[in-house]
Amino acid sequence: MHLSLTSLVVVLCMVAVAPVSGIHKARTFRVDLETPPEQRWKRVLQEYDIEVFRKLAKEVIDTFIPKILVPSLNALISPLDEFIPEPYAAEIKGIAKTSGLGVGEVVGLNIVYDVTAFCTSIVAEDTQGNIFHARNLDYKVTGELKNITSVVTYYRGGLPEYTTTSFLGQVGAFTGMRPHEFTISLNERNQGSIEKNLEALFESLLLKRGTLTSFILRDVIATKRNYQEAVASLAETPLVAPVYIIVGGVRPGEGVVITRDQKHADLWRLDVKSGRWWLLETNYDHWVEPPAHDDRRDPGNKAMMKVGQANINERTLFEVLSVHPVLNNNTAYTCLMTAARPELYDTVIRD
Helix, strand or coil, X not given: CCCCHHHHHHHHHHHCCCCCCCEXXXXXXXXXCCCCHHHCCHHHHXXXXXXXXXXXXXXXXXXXXXXXXXXXXXXXXXXXXXXXXXXXXXXXXXXXXXXXXXXXXXXXXXXXXXXXXXXXXXEEECCCCCEXXXXXXXXXXXXXXXXXXXXXXXXXXXXXXXXXXXXXXXXXXXXXXXXXXXXXXXXXXXXXXXXXXXXXXXXXXXXXXCCCHHHHHHHHXXXXXCHXXXXXXXXXXXXXXXXXXXXXXXXXXXXXXXXXXXCCEEEEECXXXXXXXXXXXXXXXXXCCCCHHHCCHHHHHHHHHHHCHHHCCHHHHHHHCCCCCCCCCCEEEEEEECCXXXXXXXXXXXX
């Protein structure tokens, strides 16, 4: 039986597996890829309170970007397309124009989103060889971000090409799906303080060593035609920051956690024959113990073992992502994806 995440609310309340009060669906929008990039997000932005969005953007930037890095941020603005590839530079300019934010502020917003999100992602294979992919996205500035979380489906020629879950103002992707081919989620890789991560990212952008990982993920979702192409690209493309990229496909065995630094990749794959029918990634290398103060891995793995491979589906994955502390006060949203059944793509806000 397949249920939408919204339908799961009633089921979970009945079985009482975890607190689920305040769940509601993320808003959904269409973006036309045949519209000029500077105009693509205008209709989406106009559906929100622009003043509230401006206030949130400034709060996020002031919270995370140290004043010492502001000159570096300003250096990225002109000419923007030297540091940020198209169509993202043009989309950022369009968001700035429509919202009344400065171009540098929208750039800063995308940079902050790229390096400050804590997450739990799971890719799993059931006994029939079906692949399921789910994630919680945790963020320090959670309250307002919940209000600007959107599911965006990109269309070309009137037909859907791919879908992402994004925060308003974010032109890259943390979470997304190419229907009938693959799903992707991005987890921040904890390599020290946020300030150090931001400094390294700014340096890489200014020296033109790469671009934001969220832009690369959207590129892959938009242009790669199957799981193998997506994994190869995500393992080989130079990055500006260390991350984890979790990919799910449509065939048995198509699931991987790619642990990345700027140049190198470690691939941890599903292997049912070895008993590895699921992979769970938080924000720490899977081969080392997670820190005691942020151990979402062990409770998540125990919940997966309790469910069992024969019972894994979108309902039970949602239950796992509702176990404390996998679900916590910083969880902004939960998304469940199954590329083989794209109609199941759904994102709910966790209040």
